[in-house]
Amino acid sequence: MRKLLGQHEFYLAMILTVLVIAIGLANPAFLTRANLFDLCKSSTVMGLFALGVLIVLTSGGIDISFAAIGAFSMYVTSRLLLAVDFQGSVWVAFLLASLIGLALGLFNAVSINVLRLPTLIVTLGSASVFRGFLLAFIGTSIVNRLPAGMIAFSRRTLFEQTLATGETIGLSFSFVLYLLAIVAVAFVLRYTLLGRGIYALGGNAEAAERVGFNLRRVQFFIYGFVGLLSGVAGLVHACTMRNANPFDLVGTELSVIAAVVLGGASITGGRGTVLGAVLGVFLIVVINNSLILLGIPSYWQKVATGGVIIASVAITAIRKDGVRHAAASWR
């Protein structure tokens, strides 16, 4: 029990529970099945990105390019499949998008490893390169008619139910992809040596090398995997929106990183859990969703999200070091 109390995730879950109950009392529409399904759907894309960011942050790096990779992969995939008039399964689209994402991620990995540059600089630069390349050479027009497979995927739901109003609700199938990714990332981080190598790298790179990790290989995995996840996330986004807009996604980087930090990951590396990241994303989605339900102007979403992030990190800092240190640190 004492161990549980010492954990960031526990506090996050408490905040989330209190918030859900409070909003539910204020507006019963919040706790309906339809809205809960909607929350799950809304957290899917952000959550997929967040899993990638979690891995990078844990390793002591940072990746700003994942949104650009997501946009690139989904737009190129959609255009390509339309060009060949592809009528087959959506999984081909996913495969294609994830391979494109992987390739772009490996581009980051090579730059980081060969040029030995800070990850922030590399990904800041590559984000701009990917986006510029996409808009200059692939196109700027929004694709409104997606390939048939993608449309079918976006309509696919689980736990379908027809309401009295005649409206059909269900849990978007993409949420299953998110769950699979959660399990996979959690497994890699907890039960593989590669995953432990990511923590080791984030904790003390020099010692990680001394203890026998091949840091180059670990970094190639990290940035390649982030690219791959971003490709998947991008495609899910396109399916959810039922269009492929090359201007989408870019601009969401900071809120995803913020959600992961909210989930307890350390911005300087070495700490972070999948549960925390997932809760962090869900908390932000709940706040945004509830503000809409409560009729608060959407600009306030940004204020509320930022406030929650600062408050949460502050609570952790104070709990960890005692109030005195938190108070002394600004001096």
Place this chain on the structure above:
Amino acid sequence: MKPVVAAQGISKHFGGVQALRDVSLSLHPGQVRSLVGENGSGKSTLIKILAGVYQPDSGTIHLDGVPCQHLHARQAVRAGVQVIYQDFSLFANLTVAENLALNTQIQSCRRFVNWRQVRRIATEALAKVGHEIDLDKSVADLTVAQKQLVAIAKALLHDARVIVMDEPTTALTKREVAALFRVIDDLRAKGLSILFVSHKLQEVREISDTITVLRSGRKVAEGDASQFSRDDLVFHMTGRRVETGTPPSRPGASQVLFEVRNLTRRNAFEQICFEVQRGEILGITGLLGSGRAELALALFGLEPVDSGTIRLEGRDIRLGNVSEAVIAGLAYVPEDRTLEGLFPPQSIERNMAIAGLGSFANRFGWLRPGQLRATVDRWMKDLSIRAPAQQTAVENLSGGNQQKVVLGKWLAAHTKLLILNGPTVGVDIGAKVDVHERIRSLVEQGLGVILISDDLPELLSLSRRVLLMSRGRIVKELTCESLDHDALAAELAELE
């Protein structure tokens, strides 16, 4: 008995610097050898050559009598050579268990982590050092002593036959040092060979069977520990007989400079009262955790205070406010100078000018570079800071010279009372004597100094009055008559 590791005629240079010149060293099973020398004497280079991290220019390393032309790190590990570096090479973010087991897991070429096995390996490893540490605690939450035990246990896991410990007692309390020595004794009894690298001569003489002294990359002395006195070691390390010096005599008419009345902070210190005379060096000592560090920070306004007053030259100083303390004429030289006292990449000039910038500016706030340079020049000469130029980055200076820059910074700021917290921690003996000399000449000019230190010879050579702190209180005041090394050591031992 055959040595496990023997280095013969090792030389190594970096650029134009000859780090080691024809050094030989052998490590025998069941023996503790100490390697002593000042900073830059080549100790760390030699360790790294033994560990296969550096390749020597000439000379050979024999492992179990077999010469190795190019010793690689992996070879050294396989032969049982383990180095415990000062940073311990541990992962603060991982648990004790994982820190211990990680290497074994990697070497067995596994892909997946077997957490049950991790715990088993860790339990076994800790049993070897005979201590219990919560396996699930993250290393960041351990004390330094515990981290060290984990590092030793980790070394033993790799069937270590030789353990090199680089300055292992730096951040340990006396009790923890004693515990470490028991572990070392135990390892020695098991037939391991230990290379104990340290500059704490008292400890070196206590633990070693044999001692090797390096100076400027050469081996200048070697022999049984019993044949060296402390002064001998100092002589071999520095190449000169160092006079420890005596505290400056008290000025004739005593004049109170600084008064502390009933200073209290909950859980740190209680009812602290003392005075410092003009021209006096007041020593304060106590064990780690006695509240002396907190007191030093509180006097300088870096930590809040619950109640009490401090007065300089009869005027009250507002507590808990650094800038007011500085303006009033207080200065604080921290223990960890690179972290708290300096801007390492910046020049000597900028580092020295920073605390008294206002006095180098004209009325519009523009700096007068000529005056600044002249002042810094004067202080560099006064403090005998050895550096190529004012523009030299402070990070390129030796520890002793860095400490003098910190002193200079406060002198430039017209300081009246100097609070020194461990002023010569990690400073060479030669430079230490130099720093002491500077401190003495400062008080001759009428400064007051509060010297917080656990270096007994340092206290004795500077202070005529020493306050003893324990559990946040001043428990004893020792003056001149009752002040000598044995008395002070006895008092401290009683507090343990």
